[in-house]
Every structure is written in structure tokens, then in C-alpha cells.
Amino acid sequence: MSVREFGERPLIQRIRRSIGRRSSRVSVGIGDDAAVLTTSPGQCLLATTDLLIEEVHFRRRSASPYEIGWKAMAVNLSDIAAMGGVPRYALIALALPPELSVEEVDDLYRGMTALAARHDVELVGGDTCTSPHGLVLSLTLLGEASAPVLRSGARPGDLLAVTGSLGLSAAGLALLETSPRELLPDDRELALAAHRRPTPRTREGQWLQGRGVAHAMIDLSDGLATDAGHIATESGVSVTVRVDRLPISPAVRRIAEATGRDPVTLAVTGGEDYELLLTLAPDSSPELSRHFLNETGTPLTMIGEVTAGDPTVKFVDAHGQVVTFGEGFDHFSSSRSRSGLPTSYSGPRAPNPEPRSLS
Amino acid sequence: MSVREFGERPLIQRIRRSIGRRSSRVSVGIGDDAAVLTTSPGQCLLATTDLLIEEVHFRRRSASPYEIGWKAMAVNLSDIAAMGGVPRYALIALALPPELSVEEVDDLYRGMTALAARHDVELVGGDTCTSPHGLVLSLTLLGEASAPVLRSGARPGDLLAVTGSLGLSAAGLALLETSPRELLPDDRELALAAHRRPTPRTREGQWLQGRGVAHAMIDLSDGLATDAGHIATESGVSVTVRVDRLPISPAVRRIAEATGRDPVTLAVTGGEDYELLLTLAPDSSPELSRHFLNETGTPLTMIGEVTAGDPTVKFVDAHGQVVTFGEGFDHFSSSRSRSGLPTSYSGPRAPNPEPRSLS
Secondary structure: OEHHHHOHHHHHHHHHHHHOOOOOOEEEOEOEOOEEEOOOOOOEEEEEEEEEEEOOOEOOOOOOHHHHHHHHHHHHHHHHHOOOOEEEEEEEEEEEOOOOEHHHHHHHHHHHHHHHHHOOOEEEEEEEEEOOOOOEEEEEEEEEEOOOOOHHHOOOOOEEEEEOOOOHHHHHHHHHHHOOOOOOHHHHHHHHHHHHOOOOOHHHHHHHHHOOOEEEEEEOOOOHHHHHHHHHHHHOOEEEEEHHHOOOOHHHHHHHHHHOOOHHHHHHHOOOOOOEEEEEOOOOOOOHHHHHHHHHOOOEEEEEEEEOOOOOEEEEOOOOOEEOOOOOOOOOOOOOOEOOEOOOOOOOOOOOOOOOOOO | OEHHHHOHHHHHHHHHHHHOOOOOOEEEOEOEOOEEEOOOOOOEEEEEEEEEEEOOOEOOOOOOHHHHHHHHHHHHHHHHHOOOOEEEEEEEEEEEOOOOEHHHHHHHHHHHHHHHHHOOOEEEEEEEEEOOOOOEEEEEEEEEEOOOOOHHHOOOOOEEEEEOOOOHHHHHHHHHHHOOOOOOHHHHHHHHHHHHOOOOOHHHHHHHHHOOOEEEEEEOOOOHHHHHHHHHHHHOOEEEEEHHHOOOOHHHHHHHHHHOOOHHHHHHHOOOOOOEEEEEOOOOOOOHHHHHHHHHOOOEEEEEEEEOOOOOEEEEOOOOOEEOOOOOOOOOOOOOOEOOEOOOOOOOOOOOOOOOOOO
16 A cells, blocks of 8 residues: 555554654653653763665665665664764654555665664654655664764874775675676675665774774775775874775675676775774784674774874875775765766766665 | 755865854764764753655745745754753754755755754754755754653643744745735735744743643644644543634734635644644643743733543634534645645645645
């Protein structure tokens, strides 16, 4: 049954019922003018919001409603993770095309709530309305941290580190764009899952914040090149990345080969890995990565260093030679430069064959 | 210059600069992964979000960017006002059509920040992206209250009261739809201002909350009939409204006459007045309305009562005769029933001549 036939109030009731249990921290959830929430004394409140637009951030024909919901929640969780915060509350506003089925709306919420539940996040409010042109999701996430890790804390001499591995989401996107024949099914599944259902590094961010080892931190949404640039700009430092040290999985290398891409370019400019990029004091324990891996299950790789100088990001190879890549993603251009080639704006009604998110 | 030509990062920098001063309560505003905020001990955190879609909630040809920004902020402030809360922080996510000019984006922000500044609200975060189909605004507002007034607190015997006057916003919409020739310019200006730049009753809500006199409260966004229904449903009570007591201004009566509408229907089903509807203990001081008017400058009118019974809203005249009106607004139907006549869904690409908001 379509949203139009079902009606607004029955749909809101259905959503409200599907949210389920409410913790004692939530005095009032969905159903009043605003949510009424508790914060802990001595904690900072963190707040982040993201807007996801059909045909810009996702396509309904290449991502299921469940995946769209999951990813909308993941990108917000990743922002809280990048501060080392504990995510607490989500507000969800949806503009729904009237032809969307009620089952699809259910799936959208199931995707959001499945990931939210894993991170102990409660849905406490929102808004629904009709949309004349495609699905629109707006998520706001509130969290807490005693001492959040900012982008601006990097100091000359710091080590640059990254969690997990790079390029898998971009490899997933490359697969959607090219569909190569020769490929291991496992590689394909892994890359598509990374692209469609990314894992926000909430626990990893909290681990790093709790031990006070991270000077600056950001999540990799726009790509290593762009996001390292944010740390450089906000901290007023220069960042050097050793491309030979980037954690690139064999699956990314195989997919790059099969799709005619350069694996390092996927890792550097691909974006949407939702790993954490951080800087560490130079005297950090050499055991840090091992402890991190043991306790979170996620690798932590040293990939460069911070120096005094203009706020720039430099990529160098093992011999110290500078390597160049294309520019990062610009949200007002519906396509992005790949392999260093600049792309021109392709117009609001002719987006990429695959938009870069949620495809 | 268009948003497309200007580019994303220069635009974000421009917005960030235009936000201006930051209070000591904001540790980190725009520019990091999330805003870092302070809440006061012993206060509840309030959170509300609203999504505004072009051609559903507003039309760019009949509302200026300044007015669109103003109203987006107003509807959220009104939700915090309806709990008697103090609004604190706003997060703004925008999807911008690439052909929009940078000056129009400036005006949009000026509208939001002008109203935010009046209420001591700080813009602390947001998100911008491109939109292939029209402007999308998503606002999230955070506030505080020691003991928020809920929709669910009404008790049998309570008096029903409303702030300000009713129907002026709907009269403004009627003017946009019919453009009558015979009309006082002052009436026209007043009604259009009420429709385009509503005044959220923040101070009034805080006054009522602070004195502990309001048992239940809601803001009038969907119309008296619908919103009184929310109090009835959430509180499990019956609400009776005396239509002869509704505060309807002479301007509304004149505009109703000139546009062929019924002034009481405008007041009851018109919506978007953003007044506060509340219930008061039956032994409330007869001086309450006078004190309220003296201290806030806004009238408070007793318009009915709360009784035990099924959660329904009944409208009666001075003789106790039941009066009926059309149904309230359904956000999944792009038109609304006026004068009691049901309207059918007019399709996602053929909305009303004037959408009901921000027109």
C-alpha cells in the first residue's frame, strides 16, 4: 500500500510503534512538540545533522530502503565517533514520495533502527511530510563526550594514523559502475557491503578518546585527501601521507585491477570509508596499535606525520617523491574527479550513472 | 553568482562567517564533525526537527528567501515554546538547487539568523548539499526546560486557553489565493506578515511554564481542530471549544468577507497561527490573563474546557449547539479540506496553487 493511501497519521503511529522501547534517559520521545532528554553532568553535548537526497546521495534502484536507512544512520554515527563521543539520540525527518509503499518506509526505519540499536541510540523524534521529487532523509544525532577530540588539535611532530582499511567503499562504487566479469564473489560482496552498509567506528573513537592519545580526529567521508586537508586547515599544520603505508586490502587491489582503477587513488580520493583519521603524540607507545587491535578488533596503521607549515596535505612514496591525485568531492558538483581528471558539472537532472553515496 | 559557480567550500566559509559571534556555551560550532555544546545541570534537553520542502511547504515565487528562512526557524522555535522551553541551539541542513544565487542563500540565512538572534539561539552546525529538485531545508532546534509542559497533562475540569488571535495566517493564505480588490492595505499587510513571518510564542510559553499554571500545551501549526485533538488524544480527555469565544480579529473578519471565507473556519482549521493552546487548572486566578497580557504583551483567552470522556474535540456555539468543520491537514495530501469539503490527493507533480506554508 502506498504512503498516499495509508495516510499520515496511521503512518506516524506505525513508525512510533516500531521504535519500541524507551530508556529512562528519554522523558518524552516521539509524539510531543519536542523530545525531552537527559544529559549527564560534566559531559559535553554533541550534535550533528546530515541531509540525504535521492539522486544526489543515493538511488532507489541500486540501494534498498533498508540500506538507505542504514547508511543515513551510519554517516551520522561516524561524525560522533570522530569526536570520540557516545551517540545517544536520533531525530529523523523524512519527505516521502506518495507512491512509496508503506513496506518500503518500514524497511527504511528497520535499516536505521537496526544500526541505531547496535550503538544504543534511541529514536526520539522526527517529522514526516510528502515529497514531490524523490525521497529526502534528514538525520540529527546527539551524543555526549567528556573531552571531545577535535579536528583542530594536531601538532607538529604528531603521527598520522588511520583505522581499518581504505578504498573498499570506492571499490564497491566502481563495481556498480562497471560490473566486471572476472571477480571473486567474496570480493564483490565485501566491497558492496562496505559501500552500502558502512560500519561507523564508534567504539574505536571512544577507545582513542578515553585514553587521551588522539590530538585530532576526523572521519573519512569525503576521502583521505580532502579530510586530511580539514585537519591541516583546522589545526594550522602540514600533513604528509606515505602512500606506500596506506592499508589497502587485497580485495581492493583485485577490484581495482578488474575495473581499470588505481587502488591507491581509490584509497586516497574514494571517500565513504568512514574510517577514523587521527594524529597521535610522537611519543605514543609503540604498543598502541596492538592494544587497539586487541581491544577493538580493528587495525590502526601509522600512515604519515604532521609538520609545521602551510595547511596542506602532501602525498609521498617510499622514496619521498611527491605523488598527486585528483581533487576531493564537491557537493555542488554532482560528479567528482577520478584518477586526477577534473570533471565538469553535469547538471541537476543528469547526475552520475551512480551517485557517490548509497548507490 | 549561482551556487554551482561559487562552489561548496567558499559557500560554507561564507555561511560560517555570517553566523558571527559564539557564546561561551558553544565549545565548537560549525566546522568540526559535530557541534560541542553545554547544557545546564538540572535542565531537560529539548530537541525538535522540521523538514521544509519546496512546492510542499513553500513556493519561491511567492515567498522571499528571507521569509522562507524566517519561517523555517519560527516553526521550530514554536515547538520549543509549546513546552515552555528556552531555545538554545540550531542545526541547519540545506539542499540547494545549483541555479540558486549566492545572494539568495545569504538571504535565507539572514532570515533564519534574524529570528534566531531575537531568541538568543545560536547556529552551531549543519550540512549543505546540492538538490536536483528545489530547495530543501531541515532545521533541528535544541532547547532546555526544567519541567517541560507536555501535550499529555490535561485533566478533566481544566480550562482551555489560547494566546494571541486565530485565523490571521489562514487569512493571509486566502489573500494569496484570491487577491480581492476591496481591502484595506493594513489588513493585507498584517495577514501576509502573519502567514510569512509568524511570531513564535517563546516568551509566552516560558511565562506559563515558569508559573506552573499550564497542565498541557501545544502550538497551533495544523489548526485548532487538529491540535486540540492532539491534546485530547495524548491526555485521554475530551475537549470542548466555544466558537463564540475564539479571538478573531476584525482584520480576519474583513479578509474572510472579501475572499468569501468563513472567519470561524479560518480560525478553527486554518492552521499556522503558531499560537499556544493550553489547559489551566479550574482554580486558576481570574487575574491570570491580565497578568499575562501585562507581562508578555500578548492576550490569553479562555475558549473552552476539558472534560472526562473519549479523546475528541467538540465545537459548540453560545447556545451549546454543536458546530462542525472540515478535517485538519494531512501532510501526505498536498491539498487540505477547506470549509468542511474533503479534497482528494492532487498528485506529487500538481500541488495546490498555493501550498499552505511559506507561500
